[in-house]
Amino acid sequence: MTQILTNEAIHKKSPQEITALLYEACYTNLEKAIKEIENKQFIEANIYLQKASDIIERLGAGINYEAGIIADQLDSLYNYIADKIIEANYSKNIEVIREVLQVLSEIMTSWNQALRKNTDTQPKVIKRKVSVYDKMSIYE
Structure with missing residues (x-):
């Protein structure tokens, strides 16, 4: 079953929930690409693989490298x-x-x-500072 999300619903999601949705969308596109290749529909397979590639690129761009070694490992995986x-x-x-x-x-x-x-170990004060920085950097 395909779930359609409105812009409003997406804006209510946390960054972590959006990341989960991106993983799911990437996985779905890869599955569709397999089906298209099996059906010899290579142009459609190309489209799905490009979408999956775009999602991985966006996930990589969203890595918080202040998270330490896990961020570096995730970057390598991406x-x-x-x-x-x-x-x-x-x-x-x-x-x-x-x-x-x-x-x-x-x-x-x-x-x-x-x-x-949902165990977040980052203190709320640091989160607020990061959040303010993120909001300000959007407009720069």
Whole structure:
């Protein structure tokens, strides 16, 4: 079942929830690409793989590198996924896409578990400062 989100609903989501939605959208696009390749619909497969690639790029751009080593590791995973999506798109290799789906599935599972736990260790004062900075940087 496809869930359509309105702009208002998206604006009510936390950044963490939006990240979860991006993971899900990337996964869905990769699954659709496999189906299109199986049906020899390579142009449509290309479109889905490009969408997945765009999502990974956006996820990478959103990494908070102040989070430490985990941010660096996540960046490496995103780069790996991006490279594999390009490889899969070039060769239309379903096995490469399945490999990406496996890695993405593990990231999604971990992210969703952390989201459910909702244990935020960052002090509220620092959050407010970061939030103000983020709001100001949007307009620069």
